[in-house]
Amino acid sequence: xxxxxxxxxxxxxxxxxxxxxxxxxxxxxxxxxxxxxxxxxxxxxxxxxxxxxxxxxxxxxxxxxxxxxxxxxxxxxxxxxxxxxxxxxxxxxxxxxxxxxxxxxxxxxxxxxxxxxxxxxxxxxxxxxxxxx
Numbered sequence: 044x045x046x047x048x049x050x051x052x053x054x055x056x057x058x059x060x061x062x063x064x065x066x067x068x069x070x071x072x073x074x075x076x077x078x079x080x081x082x083x084x085x086x087x088x089x090x091x092x093x094x095x096x097x098x099x100x101x102x103x104x105x106x107x108x109x110x111x112x113x114x115x116x117x118x119x120x121x122x123x124x125x126x127x128x129x130x131x132x133x134x135x136x137x138x139x140x141x142x143x144x145x146x147x148x149x150x151x152x153x154x155x156x157x158x159x160x161x162x163x164x165x166x167x168x169x170x171x172x173x174x175x176x
Contacts, residue, residue, distance in 0.1 A: 065175075072168050080161045087157050109136060 113132050120128045156162075 076161060076164055076168065079164055080158060083158050083161055 116128055116132065117125060
């Protein structure tokens with residue numbers, strides 16, 4: 044009788060030990076994934092800030108350059124061709140804006156998805172957990 048109670052205590056201790064190790068492993072996995080996510084979040088925030096500042100600077104310079112270029116063009120061209128020059132200038136600006144929008148769209152499709160590493164690690168974790176059970 045003493046043997047059976049000792050073996051049941053030993054089995055219960057083993058179960059709790061296994062459960063504790065599994066819980067510790069799950070917490071370590073979660074901690075690692077949160078660390079990766081926070082790192083990727085900081086990188087993406089930095090990339091977005093850099094992108095926005097660069098785009099605003101480029102747009103400001105482009106707008107000023109286009110404006111001064113058109114003023115120069117209109118001053119050089121005589122009154123007889125002023126309307127045609129304004130129409131051509133407007134058409135070129137619309138074409139440039141469309142080209143820029145298409146380039147931006149293509150660039151956004153080519154860049155890697157946000158949080159790619161975190162998502163990949165979470166998929167690995169899911170597969171590992173499924174293998175365990």
